[in-house]
Amino acid sequence: MSPPVAPPGWSRWLVPPAALSVHLSIGQAYAWSVFKPPLESALGLSGTQSALPFQLGIVMLGLSAAFGGTLVERNGPRWAMTVALICFSSGFLLSALGAATEQYWLIVLGYGFVGGIGLGIGYISPVSTLIKWFPDRPGMATGIAIMGFGGGALIASPWSAQMLESFGADSSGIALAFLVHGLSYAVFMLLGVLLVRVPRTEKPVGDGPSVFDGPQVSARNAVRTPQFWCLWIVLCMNVTAGIGILEKAAPMITDFFANTSTTVSASAAAGFVALLSAANMAGRIGWSSTSDLIGRKNVYRLYLGVGALMYGLIALAGDSSKPLFILCALVILSFYGGGFATIPAYLKDLFGTYQVGAIHGRLLTAWSTAGVLGPLIVNWIADRQEEAGKDGSSLYTMSLFIMIGLLAVGFVANELVRPVHPRHHIPTPESKEAPDVQRQQPA
Template identity: 55%
Template structure:
């Protein structure tokens, strides 16, 4: 069978004896690779020192990658449903790995624009296609455990930096000589490793045969989700208010976490000046990453038991209380409480990412969930700008007004709590989709 033939959607249909538990590792193979994006900052200082590119200029590489993640997920989701997950994962592997290779050429030629094009644009497209491609497949294979299944894959995206960061540091140290910083070689090796790993996942993935159900599975009727083969077409989803309510739900949850995540190290050092060292702050960031990753699996699994809507009620109510308590923990000098509060917040930040695909499948059915999920991820792109702006600019404003750095984040925490209340209201307003939007497959 030729390569193009093997990528055809019809050739990825599983036979009757296929083990569905092979699908989560295939999804993880993709998400653990593209999760490296969270570790890109490890290259900023070496690139700055070796080539003189400024940190703000280098920061645009990651920003471009996230923008094109959102755009490719939004526009590529419908294509995913048409061609299937294997072709989409294959394309993702070539784009993400190829982005590293184009960037390596840019480093070798000392052309920063090639890093924008490589990692930012081409790699960003690989990020978006790789992020959404396993979701609809996992939901189809695990109709009985939708939250757990998507949590397993999306957990990999949260944990990808834990592999990518030390790998990059180790490779740069290995290739470093008096004549070179070893960054070009590191990008080449990482590009090859990620491409191969993602291709393994792409050719492992299978789709269930039409009408397949897990042995002994009987779908429970529920007013909170579409049942059987009912679905909302991706082009109709935007007309339903549920799509926009869930857009607000995701945007508020991400906004409240992503800005803090980006300033975690600086924040804890300023709040606990002379108490928390730079090394301890790095440990704090690592702990938050662990809770971000673990929360994706834990909370999405919990949503299988208590429902998606109630899970988000917990996120928003508990999160608002935790944010409101943070200024008091800082004022009391209680480092342990401060760290614990943020760890719980970041677990729910990650849990929000992992639970939203299952929430969408409940609302709109499984037929076009990958495409609808891709379009909903535009909320992530907005939150990725909004969250850091709130944290960074409010901090600057507070300091300019004479507020001590240790208290400069207090107002921000109350704003984050308010945003979570907005998300709570949107979540409470989510009702079953009106039947006029629903199609029933024959």
């Protein structure tokens, strides 16, 4: 499939909704927990077993984004969105068959493996195209799409719950819910497939910067640069710090204020989790757009430096102030979302637009690593502290200081980011004509 080139007069404002239709769909992955209790009771599964489709899906997201990125660059966004649509939708359809026949392995294979490929290819599908359409505001453009991934769970969570309530939580009700999900998401994502276009020329918008301004580096060369690995550490540390709170938010706020006069009820804790999701989403679009104004390096200084400060405030204030705890957690989660959404534009600044989608795909392995690291740190330490007889806010003090350390590592990695050495750039006609000049350029 050749990349669909925009006809004359095509508006670039049609590209963000195309990207959103994919990201709002695949963001459903984070609402998988809605299906867990019904699956456990209908098919007699344990909590660990019912989490398998989601876990495999996230693993496949990382793998398909890392290994499928070059294919996405080669075949274009419409091909990628079509693959994402087919895989994500047929994953649900296979799961429907699995639920109807009570064959759980089919749900794991369908939602986890097949659907997971859709997650990875879908996640990176619009990134490169958005950056090419919005060379003047790449942070804002990718922020819109990646905000959609956060928004997907907000939509799917109540929608799926209502569907299970209507159809019933037995195996046939779950099968019907999976079927409706598969068909609905196919129709919804179709808009992206039909609308997405790559820009006709190198200068799609006015007198703004060109798509191909600055150095261009291939994905193969990018992973050989220290800049790639510095950004890998930056993303990994930032995500680890955010997931540390996000994954354990409800028990954390409850434990933190358990020994005070202002204890937190279960419904208030659920409200806190929802508020964190809002901060996560707002950070994706807000901070990523801010990075277009203050620069990528500066915005990551904010995420990592002020993020560490916020963790420090939570640790030092302990259970003395609930508003301070909530405020700091909201800021940290906004930085968490911002970190995800700003990274494609940071990659574009360093490596150009040539294969930025493929490079982004490879960098997402940092996300997979952080997804294991963050919860592991917070849960393991909280368990050890509990065994040691601690309670309340002191259960988390050590975790908070570890998060500060991780953010400091990320801060240093961000400071080490420099422009990519010209030897990694793809050859241009000018560089072929004047190789000596290129060799003399400073690193």
